Amino acid sequence: xxxxxxxxxxxxxxxxxxxxxxxxxxxxxxxxxxxxxxxxxxxxxxxxxxxxxxxxxxxxxxxxxxxxxxxxxxxxxxxxxxxxxxxxxxxxxxxxxxxxxxxxxxxxxxxxxxxxxxxxxxxxxxxxxxxxxxxxxxxxxx
Numbered sequence: 001x002x003x004x005x006x007x008x009x010x011x012x013x014x015x016x017x018x019x020x021x022x023x024x025x026x027x028x029x030x031x032x033x034x035x036x037x038x039x040x041x042x043x044x045x046x047x048x049x050x051x052x053x054x055x056x057x058x059x060x061x062x063x064x065x066x067x068x069x070x071x072x073x074x075x076x077x078x079x080x081x082x083x084x085x086x087x088x089x090x091x092x093x094x095x096x097x098x099x100x101x102x103x104x105x106x107x108x109x110x111x112x113x114x115x116x117x118x119x120x121x122x123x124x125x126x127x128x129x130x131x132x133x134x135x136x137x138x139x140x141x142x
Contacts (some may be wrong), residue, residue: 037139049098055118091124
């Protein structure tokens with residue numbers, strides 16, 4: 001088995017659900033060298049998340065953001081961790097609910113997302129800054 005690893009930097013984004021498939025794949029030249037493999041993406045942050053969902057209709061992103069912001073609202077009275085602002089603890093909860101990692105199959109040097117699938121960064125802070133992803137490919141090289 002072969003393993004390659006690279007760090008990916010995502011540009012800063014405001015709070016919301018952002019389609020980042022192209023931004024990630026443009027920094028993943030290592031995938032092209034693999035015949036059959038798994039791509040593991042690990043987000044190195046506790047106030048954002050990675051997920052896969054439909055990539056065609058932008059309303060999916062808007063509706064997801066709308067739902068998450070109502071599920072875990074800013075300034076929730078029961079939260080004690082508020083040192084970094086009213087959206088800090090809600091951001092941590094959203095990250096825990098959605099997760100910080102994805103595993104995607106690779107075949108013939110290509111990431112095998114479904115036709116309507118895209119990779120999303122859920123930015124749960126008002127301005128979370130640049131986000132880092134560690135991408136690791138495990139498998140058989142070409």
